[in-house]
Amino acid sequence: xxxxxxxxxxxxxTMGDQLARHAxxxxxxxxxxxxxxxxxxxxxxxxxxxxxxxxQQRGVGTGDRIAVLALNGxxxxxxxxxxxxxxxxxxxxxxxxxxxxxxxxxTDSGAVALVVDTALAEVAAKARxxxxxxxxxxxIGQDYEEALAAAGAEPLDVTVDEDEPxxxxxxxxxxxxxxxxxxxxxxxxxxxxxxxxxxxxxxxxRVGVPGAPLxxxxxxxxxxxxxxxxxxxxxxxxxxxxxxxxxxxxxxxQVSSIFLVPAMxxxxxxxxxxxxxxLSHLRRVSWGAAPASTTLLRSLIDAFPHAEVVxxxxxxxxxxxxxxxxxxxxxRKIGSVGTPILNVEVRVVDDAMDDVPQGEVGEIVYRSPMVxxxxxxxxxxxxxxxxxxxxxxGDLVRQDEDGYFYVVDRKKDMIxxxxxxxxxxxxxxxxxxxxxxxxxxxxxxxxTRYGEAPLAVVAPRDADDPPTPEELAAWCRxxxxxxxxxxxxxxxxxxxxxxxxxxLKTALRQEHSAGSLVAEPVV
Numbered sequence: 001x002x003x004x005x006x007x008x009x010x011x012x013x014t015m016g017d018q019l020a021r022h023a024x025x026x027x028x029x030x031x032x033x034x035x036x037x038x039x040x041x042x043x044x045x046x047x048x049x050x051x052x053x054x055x056q057q058r059g060v061g062t063g064d065r066i067a068v069l070a071l072n073g074x075x076x077x078x079x080x081x082x083x084x085x086x087x088x089x090x091x092x093x094x095x096x097x098x099x100x101x102x103x104x105x106x107t108d109s110g111a112v113a114l115v116v117d118t119a120l121a122e123v124a125a126k127a128r129x130x131x132x133x134x135x136x137x138x139x140i141g142q143d144y145e146e147a148l149a150a151a152g153a154e155p156l157d158v159t160v161d162e163d164e165p166x167x168x169x170x171x172x173x174x175x176x177x178x179x180x181x182x183x184x185x186x187x188x189x190x191x192x193x194x195x196x197x198x199x200x201x202x203x204x205x206r207v208g209v210p211g212a213p214l215x216x217x218x219x220x221x222x223x224x225x226x227x228x229x230x231x232x233x234x235x236x237x238x239x240x241x242x243x244x245x246x247x248x249x250x251x252x253x254q255v256s257s258i259f260l261v262p263a264m265x266x267x268x269x270x271x272x273x274x275x276x277x278x279l280s281h282l283r284r285v286s287w288g289a290a291p292a293s294t295t296l297l298r299s300l301i302d303a304f305p306h307a308e309v310v311x312x313x314x315x316x317x318x319x320x321x322x323x324x325x326x327x328x329x330x331x332r333k334i335g336s337v338g339t340p341i342l343n344v345e346v347r348v349v350d351d352a353m354d355d356v357p358q359g360e361v362g363e364i365v366y367r368s369p370m371v372x373x374x375x376x377x378x379x380x381x382x383x384x385x386x387x388x389x390x391x392x393x394g395d396l397v398r399q400d401e402d403g404y405f406y407v408v409d410r411k412k413d414m415i416x417x418x419x420x421x422x423x424x425x426x427x428x429x430x431x432x433x434x435x436x437x438x439x440x441x442x443x444x445x446x447x448t449r450y451g452e453a454p455l456a457v458v459a460p461r462d463a464d465d466p467p468t469p470e471e472l473a474a475w476c477r478x479x480x481x482x483x484x485x486x487x488x489x490x491x492x493x494x495x496x497x498x499x500x501x502x503x504l505k506t507a508l509r510q511e512h513s514a515g516s517l518v519a520e521p522v523v
Contacts, residue, residue: 014160014185015227016085019045022230031227032074033207033253034235039074041230044081046153051082053151058136060113062087062158065168067111067134068215069093069102069120071238075140076214077223079115080167084185087160088113091168091180092215095238099126106131109168109180109376118142162186168376169217169316180376181317191319191370192224194342198324199310205283206231209258211246213238217320218289222259243267251277257284259312262292263439263497269299279304288312288321289502293432294335301330313337313407315393317385319370322346322393323405335429336404337397344368348399353388361408361423364397365390396423413505415444415454422454422484430479431486436460436467439495441503442486445512456486457508459494466491 013021019041022029027042039047060066066083068090070076083090091109093102095117102123106114110133116124118141128134138144162185170178195201208231210222226233234253236246241264250258260268265287268274285300285307292311301309311325323346325338340346347355348362356362371391374382385392396408408414408423415422424442431440438461447453460466469489476485490512496504 013189014084014162015166015188015224016048016081016160018189018227019048019081019085020155022227026230029230030232032077032233032235034072034074035237037074038232044074044078047078047148048081048085049153049155050148050151051078052086052156053153054138054147055082055086055088055113055136056156057151058113060086060088060136062160063164064088064113065091065109065111066113066115067091067093067106067109068115069095069124070115070117070140070214071095071119072214072219072235073117073140073237074235075115075144077233077235080214080220084160084166085156085158087158087164089165089168089182091170092220094170094215095120095213097123099123100130102127103130104177105170105180106134112136113138115140115144160185162189165373167220169220171316179378179381182373182376183319184373187319187370187372188221188224189228190343191221191321192228194344194370195321195324196225196228198341199284199326201225201229203229205229205256207234207253207256207281208232209234209236209250209253209255211236211258211260211264212289216289217316218259218261221320241267243271247271247274247277250279250282254281255279256281257286258282259286259288261289262287262296265292265300266296266438269296269303274303279307282307284308284310286310286312288314293429295433297330297334311337313405315395317372317391318344318366318368318393319372322366322368322370325404329404333400333402333404336400336406338405339403343370346405347390348397348405349390353390358399358401361396361398363411364393364395364405366393367391413443415442415452417444417447417452417454417483424454427454427456427476427480427484427486430476431456431458431472434467434472434475436462436465436471438462439503441495441505441508443505443508443512445488445509447487453487454484455488455490455512457490457492457495457512459492463493 022041023045029041030038031041031044032039066088068079080090093105114134114137116139165182166185167183168180170180208226210219212218223233285304308327309330312321314320314322322344323338323340325336345367347365350362394411396411397405399405409425413424427442428440439459441457443455444452445455472489496507
């Protein structure tokens with residue numbers, strides 16, 4: 001006679017559970033630091049519970065979407081943790097969006113609640129006029145603290161399963177309306193565990209700085225390892241990036257690990273006297289979210305000889321890191337994005353989903369417990385992204401004989417000129433090494449003879465001494481096959497970037513659709 005055993009829904013460990021664990025174990029340990037102030041694990045845990053109860057009292061429940069439109073700060077992280085503790089889905093909103101763009105995110109996600117900064121209250125009010133789903137708002141700096149004080153601190157009796165959605169992360173939308181990537185509790189926790197294991201983090205990795213906006217996946221996921229390890233998450237302020245202030249913070253907070261995008265690192269490396277700074281606690285410096293030239297990477301390695309330089313590669317839909325390049329490999333394999341981290345399986349395929357030979361260019365596709373569940377309310381886009389049972393990254397790469405990956409281009413950015421494939425990243429890397437070039441982007445523009453022609457848009461390193469198109473053309477002729485040479489050059493003050501640090505090539509194509517300046521013939 002068989003006995004039927006009931007199947008129980010597993011709970012796992014969510015971000016809210018991890019916070020409570022450390023609050024019980026080490027309540028006085030520092031969880032957050034921001035501009036000289038902080039929160040202990042005990043304080044943070046109580047405030048998160050109070051905020052979750054305040055939202056619950058206002059009708060927010062399991063599965064509801066809570067949008068957070070806020071500058072970087074401890075309250076932003078509290079709102080994230082309160083949302084997941086409540087079993088709701090948190091929707092971080094880019095604080096640089098205008099009201100119509102915010103309204104799109106609120107409406108598309110069906111957000112019922114909004115936590116907003118006082119500085120963004122006006123934008124939020126305009127957006128709410130177009131987003132009737134939002135029924136309650138808490139404003140940081142106004143009624144936020146009152147709501148916490150009025151709510152109880154007793155633990156919530158809410159069971160949150162780890163396979164349920166935790167965050168709805170809207171992609172950068174460089175080519176159209178952003179899509180909401182649904183990341184589960186398990187996605188984010190597995191990512192943190194995999195990253196910690198791959199990097200070999202230990203108790204000395206106490207103070208981490210994910211130097212990105214908290215609405216960005218790098219800011220969100222970057223706060224997870226300190227949370228899991230019981231360490232300190234130092235939040236970098238929003239607004240104009242100050243490299244001197246960043247170095248001051250690294251000294252003051254005794255930072256052990258810091259992530260910045262390439263444009264930030266370029267600014268930091270330009271600060272005089274880095275060698276005289278007390279950065280003895282620094283164990284790891286990392287970069288990602290946008291391409292970096294080999295010139296910048298060599299400068300980074302030279303500036304921090306006692307720290308491990310780590311290249312992080314991935315995308316929002318993967319929670320986000322899929323590959324890392326570490327330590328000695330930063331020099332040995334300079335220009336590579338490394339190898340897959342723990343729990344990430346990859347293939348390099350052609351359009352028919354057949355594996356390409358090693359060394360040839362193809363799209364990198366993923367299978368991993370860190371890959372998103374779906375695109376929010378977009379079944380067709382989800383099906384396209386997972387065609388063939390693997391997640392399609394849209395990144396074109398090649399793999400060397402040692403298994404290291406090199407990004408060649410975004411699939412949508414590759415230029416086909418006269419039947420030849422031109423990979424933007426290769427040409428951009430060559431131009432970035434020119435002593436007068438600060439940053440560069442290669443785009444394809446219409447061409448009557450070749451169908452499409454490469455145009456290089458260059459911002460000078462020194463505004464008073466910009467490179468001439470003739471100098472750039474001569475530089476490329478020496479270092480690139482002629483068919484890869486840009487046929488035109490445009491020198492501009494700065495490249496347009498989104499808040500993630502990615503160059504807005506769509507905007508550049510619109511602006512430079514008729515070409516510019518010096519034409520370089522192809523022979």
